Amino acid sequence: MFITDADQVQKIMSSYNFITKDPDLYKFLEPFDGKGLITSSGSKWRNDRRLISPTFSKKNILQYFNPVLQETKILINILSEHVDKPTFNIEPFVHRCAADFVNKTFLGVNTKAQFGEMDYFLKLLHRMYTVVHARIVKIWLQNDFLFQLSPYWKEHEEGKKVILGFMEKVIETNNQDHQTKPFQPIIQQLMNMKNEETGFCTHQDLKDHLVTLYTASEDTVTLIVSFTLVLLGMHPHIQETVSKEIYDIIGDKHDIHESNIDKLEYLDMVIKDVLRLFPIASFLVRKSEKEVTMFDYLIPERCSIIISIYNIHRDKRYWEKPLEFYPEHFLPEAVRKRHPYAFIPFSAGPRGCIGKPYAYMALKIVLVTILKNFIIESDGTLEDLKLKTDISIRPKNECFPIRLKHRNSIAK
Numbered sequence: 407m408f409i410t411d412a413d414q415v416q417k418i419m420s421s422y423n424f425i426t427k428d429p430d431l432y433k434f435l436e437p438f439d440g441k442g443l444i445t446s447s448g449s450k451w452r453n454d455r456r457l458i459s460p461t462f463s464k465k466n467i468l469q470y471f472n473p474v475l476q477e478t479k480i481l482i483n484i485l486s487e488h489v490d491k492p493t494f495n496i497e498p499f500v501h502r503c504a505a506d507f508v509n510k511t512f513l514g515v516n517t518k519a520q521f522g523e524m525d526y527f528l529k530l531l532h533r534m535y536t537v538v539h540a541r542i543v544k545i546w547l548q549n550d551f552l553f554q555l556s557p558y559w560k561e562h563e564e565g566k567k568v569i570l571g572f573m574e575k576v577i578e579t580n581n582q583d584h585q586t587k588p589f590q591p592i593i594q595q596l597m598n599m600k601n602e603e604t605g606f607c608t609h610q611d612l613k614d615h616l617v618t619l620y621t622a623s624e625d626t627v628t629l630i631v632s633f634t635l636v637l638l639g640m641h642p643h644i645q646e647t648v649s650k651e652i653y654d655i656i657g658d659k660h661d662i663h664e665s666n667i668d669k670l671e672y673l674d675m676v677i678k679d680v681l682r683l684f685p686i687a688s689f690l691v692r693k694s695e696k697e698v699t700m701f702d703y704l705i706p707e708r709c710s711i712i713i714s715i716y717n718i719h720r721d722k723r724y725w726e727k728p729l730e731f732y733p734e735h736f737l738p739e740a741v742r743k744r745h746p747y748a749f750i751p752f753s754a755g756p757r758g759c760i761g762k763p764y765a766y767m768a769l770k771i772v773l774v775t776i777l778k779n780f781i782i783e784s785d786g787t788l789e790d791l792k793l794k795t796d797i798s799i800r801p802k803n804e805c806f807p808i809r810l811k812h813r814n815s816i817a818k
């Protein structure tokens with residue numbers, strides 16, 4: 407079943423009959439994610455989700471504000487080299503920065519991805535999104551024997567070795583690291599939950615959850631920052647309105663502070679319209695746990711339901727300018743009038759994204775800090791951005807071209 411109607415999505419997503427992901431598709435993530443939150447189901451998912459959720463509450467993730475900001479300031483220094491230089495692809499720079507702050511805040515390790523230390527790892531990780539997606543969409547690769555004969559197999563095995571090996575090393579290092587940090591990384595919080603009674607969190611649980619959280623965060627945040635910068639470069643008047651808001655709320659002498667986050671309302675609208683145009687997961691697949699009648703159809707047990715977020719986000723029934731970058735879609739009165747399930751970039755309901763508060767915080771820190779320092783320029787129009795999708799949605803040529811100029815003083 408293919409769903410593109412917000413009413414139907416609401417019924418599916420808020421029902422416990424549809425919280426099982428389609429195992430025939432999600433099983434290809436399991437060699438990496440094991441039984442982490444994205445791939446697990448049933449009581450394992452329910453228990454783990456209940457235990458992990460408080461770790462990602464808006465209040466708890468604020469302790470990561472400064473570590474994310476510190477890494478972003480390193481990014482600014484690196485980007486300064488590109489001021490007044492020709493067009494370049496911003497994505498690898500944001501990706502390395504995101505890797506460093508995710509490593510710090512989730513895994514409790516200090517890395518220097520921004521200085522090239524993790525380039526092989528990040529390239530391999532990126533490649534795995536393509537390999538896993540290929541297995542999902544190319545039916546012949548779903549057969550283990552044929553997959554092992556394909557050129558993807560060697561990469562898949564190398565990816566497993568390097569990514570899982572990295573997580574093992576991180577867990578080992580964390581067990582030996584008794585220094586007190588000004589914040590408690592996610593790994594530490596998960597380890598503190600170790601409990602014989604609940605059975606959580608074994609070594610395997612820890613590894614599965616860390617790989618899942620890692621892969622769910624670094625690529626998503628990188629892509630949304632990169633898409634936003636390209637769109638702001640294409641729409642100078644929107645960029646100036648954001649810059650003015652930043653100046654009014656933060657001024658040009660200080661860094662962004664955690665108390666500013668909720669006040670940056672126009673920036674929030676900008677990010678949301680980027681999430682609308684480029685929903686990281688362009689579609690979701692759920693499986694019915696039992697036979698039900700819904701919207702006048704009999705949905706049999708184990709029926710696959712495909713929810714096309716991409717189509718809903720560009721449907722003229724819900725959006726005034728569906729194919730344009732138009733942050734005003736998120737003015738409070740427009741939001742009030744719209745169906746609540748017409749905008750679901752983080753999915754929704756019990757299986758909605760656990761990392762939403764972390765994502766919004768990181769997106770705002772990185773975008774504000776870049777926009778306080780630079781004016782972004784990019785050529786072309788939104789229509790020129792041809793997309794493809796692997797595990798995430800991204801430009802077909804994987805390039806986010808921009809130019810930078812110094813912003814000496816933010817728009818006053």
Ligand code: HEM
Binds near residue numbers: 622690
């Ligand atoms: C802009 C950033 C992000 C977007 C657009 C996004 C989007 C999504 C979507 C659409 C889903 C549902 C996937 C599905 O049903 O298969 C999801 C689930 C999930 N996301 Fe995110 N995500 C983002 C950032 C993050 C971050 C930063 C984390 C890490 C904390 C994270 C962790 C997860 C996890 C663990 C799940 C599975 C939840 C469950 O099934 O219980 N995400 N995300």
